[in-house]
Every structure is written in structure tokens, then in C-alpha cells.
Amino acid sequence: MRIRIAFALGCLLLAAPPARGAEPAWYQDWNSIRRAAAGIKTIEASFVQTRTLKILSHPLVSRGIMAYRRPNELRWEYRSPLQTLLVVRAGNLRRLIKHGGVWVADASAKLEAMKIVLGEINLWLDGNFSSSRTFRPELRPAQPGQPARVELHPVDPSLGKIISRIIITFAERPGTVNAIDILEEGEGVTHITFEDAQFDRAIPDEQFEPPR
Amino acid sequence: MRAILVLFPCTIGLACAHLPLLSPLPAEDAHGIATRCRQAFPVQPWRATHTIFASLPFGQNGAVVGVTAVGSGGLHAVLLSPEGICLFDASQASGAADLTVHRAVSPFDRPGFATSLISDVGHAYLPPAGEPIAIGSYATGETVCRWSQAGETTDVVLRADGPRAVRTYRDVRLTRDIDLLGTAANGFFPAVELRVPGAGGYQLDMRLVDHE
Numbered sequence: 001m002r003i004r005i006a007f008a009l010g011c012l013l014l015a016a017p018p019a020r021g022a023e024p025a026w027y028q029d030w031n032s033i034r035r036a037a038a039g040i041k042t043i044e045a046s047f048v049q050t051r052t053l054k055i056l057s058h059p060l061v062s063r064g065i066m067a068y069r070r071p072n073e074l075r076w077e078y079r080s081p082l083q084t085l086l087v088v089r090a091g092n093l094r095r096l097i098k099h100g101g102v103w104v105a106d107a108s109a110k111l112e113a114m115k116i117v118l119g120e121i122n123l124w125l126d127g128n129f130s131s132s133r134t135f136r137p138e139l140r141p142a143q144p145g146q147p148a149r150v151e152l153h154p155v156d157p158s159l160g161k162i163i164s165r166i167i168i169t170f171a172e173r174p175g176t177v178n179a180i181d182i183l184e185e186g187e188g189v190t191h192i193t194f195e196d197a198q199f200d201r202a203i204p205d206e207q208f209e210p211p212r
Numbered sequence: 213m214r215a216i217l218v219l220f221p222c223t224i225g226l227a228c229a230h231l232p233l234l235s236p237l238p239a240e241d242a243h244g245i246a247t248r249c250r251q252a253f254p255v256q257p258w259r260a261t262h263t264i265f266a267s268l269p270f271g272q273n274g275a276v277v278g279v280t281a282v283g284s285g286g287l288h289a290v291l292l293s294p295e296g297i298c299l300f301d302a303s304q305a306s307g308a309a310d311l312t313v314h315r316a317v318s319p320f321d322r323p324g325f326a327t328s329l330i331s332d333v334g335h336a337y338l339p340p341a342g343e344p345i346a347i348g349s350y351a352t353g354e355t356v357c358r359w360s361q362a363g364e365t366t367d368v369v370l371r372a373d374g375p376r377a378v379r380t381y382r383d384v385r386l387t388r389d390i391d392l393l394g395t396a397a398n399g400f401f402p403a404v405e406l407r408v409p410g411a412g413g414y415q416l417d418m419r420l421v422d423h424e
Binding site: 049051053055056057058060062078081082084097099104105106107162163182184186188190 | 259261263265268271272273274275276277279281288290292294295296297298314315317417419421422424
């Protein structure tokens with residue numbers, strides 16, 4: 001389930017560098033966030049994920065690409081160090097791992113708990129945090145030196161033992177985020193930033209289908 | 213026909229009822245061979261990150277990132293999902309039999325998983341204690357260092373270019389068959405493939421990401 005949460009958040013709003021001069025008021029309340037997210041039809045971006053661990057002197061760095069097409073199609077692909085692929089289309093989710101040059105099914109995609117989070121994805125894609133049954137959202141306004149963000153707190157205590165909090169930091173461009181931080185109980189933070197985002201370009205259907 | 217079916221497993225059983233025989237090598241070569249055998253394992257202390265592809269029974273494949281630290285204090289192993297979520301975290305103090313599981317997320321919390329994981333790490337990356345009890349060669353001509361402790365026998369197999377395999381037996385039964393692939397740097401091989409034979413057996417394909 002935790003795995004899907006990260007994915008879901010990645011597809012959520014989808015990052016972009018701040019657009020200079022943009023009006024930041026789009027994230028002033030849940031309704032304005034939802035309206036802004038609805039204004040984005042497709043997104044393509046690469047991402048960098050860093051994971052800190054006490055036993056490592058350097059963070060573990062993972063890289064990948066993502067693509068999203070409204071209303072509910074998603075590709076989330078890690079290219080290093082592991083090669084894994086998640087595609088979501090028409091409510092169907094496929095998770096694959098590349099091994100020996102071949103994509104094979106990932107058994108973790110069958111986890112029952114994951115379905116709970118999948119039910120949340122559309123809400124998040126719509127910027128509709130306030131309807132979530134899995135996370136209790138808190139909107140944090142921008143402060144000097146700290147952009148506006150949403151903090152998601154697990155409703156289910158058992159999920160809270162895995163993820164204590166998720167922070168989604170908004171960008172200035174309406175409907176986009178700069179970064180996602182996943183905080184776990186105890187040590188460790190996973191930080192995801194997005195790069196080279198492209199908006200509202202046509203994305204071929206194949207991007208949201210498992211490799212043949 | 214039935215006689216053949218009965219005879220076949222009996223023959224296999226008899227053939228496997230002893231450890232692979234070792235032909236003795238000149239005693240004056242023993243020290244140098246033992247030194248080369250120890251090159252199958254990294255010199256402690258060390259920290260390493262691997263990608264791990266697990267081939268489990270019934271096609272239950274999965275992939276994680278493994279982070280391992282070994283030093284005078286003992287062994288510490290962490291498994292991360294591709295998304296950076298900590299799935300499993302356990303440590304074992306030097307000389308201690310018991311493990312401390314700091315975190316285990318389902319399905320990594322099932323009974324025996326922690327012991328099995330630490331055992332896999334130990335067999336693949338930690339040298340057997342003490343001196344070899346025998347140094348010789350298999351019938352195939354490969355040079356072998358053999359350690360034995362508490363009913364467990366470990367063979368490190370040398371080829372012309374160095375250590376290439378580690379095989380562990382419980383009594384006379386093969387329990388782990390490990391291939392060391394590629395050119396090692398400080399005892400770290402680019403790829404390590406570990407197979408646990410038998411019903412419920414599995415294979416772990418580990419690729420080195422980083423080490424220090």
C-alpha cells in the first residue's frame with residue numbers, strides 16, 4: 001500500500017518549476033486547488049528521488065520519468081537503479097519489473113491493501129484532497145521561506161506506522177507541485193523533485209499500456 | 213516402468229548423500245589458496261547498496277533495494293521499495309544469535325523472513341569464521357576451500373580468475389548456491405545470484421549499486 005501511495009502522490013498534481021510572475025492564489029483553499037488541477041490535461045516530466053538512511057553516508061538516488069493524462073491515466077517509471085514500471089489506465093493498474101531485459105509482473109501489485117489507495121488516486125489527480133478517506137489533509141499557507149503545501153496524515157493507524165506524513169509542496173504554476181516528501185515513522189525521508197515538465201502535449205496511448 | 217521411477221529418485225538420493233569430494237592439493241599451496249578464497253567476500257567494515265530481484269515460487273516476483281552495513285558492531289540490513297519506503301529493517305550484533313527487527317512491513321513480517329534474509333546476506337557477503345578445514349579440488353578441477361561449523365559446510369569455489377561460487381550445505385543437503393559474477397572490486401562483485409533449492413526455494417539476483 002505504501003508503495004502505491006508514493007505513486008499516487010507522484011501523479012497527483014505533478015511537478016513543475018515555479019513560473020515567474022504567476023499568481024500564487026490558486027492554492028488558497030481546496031476549491032481553488034481543485035480548479036487549478038483541472039486546468040492541466042497532460043504532464044510529462046522526469047523525476048529525481050532521494051532517500052536518506054542513517055546507515056548510508058550518501059542518500060540513495062533513484063531516477064525516472066512520469067506521464068499523466070487526465071482524467072486517470074498514469075505512467076510512473078523508475079529507470080535507475082531499479083527498473084520498474086507502473087501504468088494505470090481505465091482503472092486497471094499494472095506493475096512490472098525489468099529483469100534480464102524483459103518486463104515481468106510484480107507480485108506486489110496484487111497487494112489487497114493497495115486497492116484502498118488506488119481508490120484515492122482520482123481524488124488526488126483532481127486536487128481533491130478534502131474528499132480523501134485515507135488521508136486527513138491540512139493546507140499550510142505559504143510563509144516566508146516556505147511555499148504553500150498540503151500535509152497528508154494517515155487516517156488508519158496501521159498505515160500511520162508506515163508513513164507518518166506526506167508533504168506536497170506547491171509550485172507557483174497553478175495545479176502543479178515542486179516536491180513531495182514522504183516521512184516515515186522513525187528515520188528516513190523520501191524526497192521527490194520533478195524536472196523538465198511539459199504540459200498539455202499529446203501523449204500516445206502506448207505510454208499508459210504495459211510494454212508488449 | 214514403475215521400477216525405473218522408484219530407482220531414479222533413489223539413485224539421485226544416493227548421489228547426493230555426501231558432500232562433493234575434494235582431492236587434496238599440495239599443502240604448500242594452502243595458504244595462498246585460502247587467501248584467494250577469502251576474496252569472495254568484502255573486507256569489513258563496509259556498506260553497500262544492491263538492487264535485488266527475487267524470483268519466488270508460483271511466479272511471485274518482486275524487486276527491492278537492499279542496503280547493508282557490516283562492521284565490528286554487527287550487521288544491519290534494510291530493504292526499501294523502489295519508491296523508497298522502508299519495508300524491512302533488522303540488525304544482528306556481532307556474535308549474537310538473535311536478531312533485532314526494527315521494522316517489518318507485510319509480507320516481510322512473516323515468520324522466518326528476518327532469519328532467512330540475514331542468513332542470505334551472511335552467506336553471500338560474510339566470510340566463514342576461522343580457517344578452512346580442507347582445501348582441495350572438485351572432480352571438475354575447480355579449486356575449493358571448505359569451512360565447516362555447527363553442521364554447516366561452506367565451499368568457496370575458485371577458478372582461474374578468482375572466486376566464482378559459494379555453496380553451503382546443511383549436513384549433506386545443498387542449502388544455498390551462490391554465483392559471483394563479474395570482476396570484483398574490494399570483494400564486491402557487480403552481480404551475485406543466490407539460489408535456495410527445493411520446495412519453497414527462491415532466487416535472488418543482486419546487482420551492486422554502490423559500496424563504501
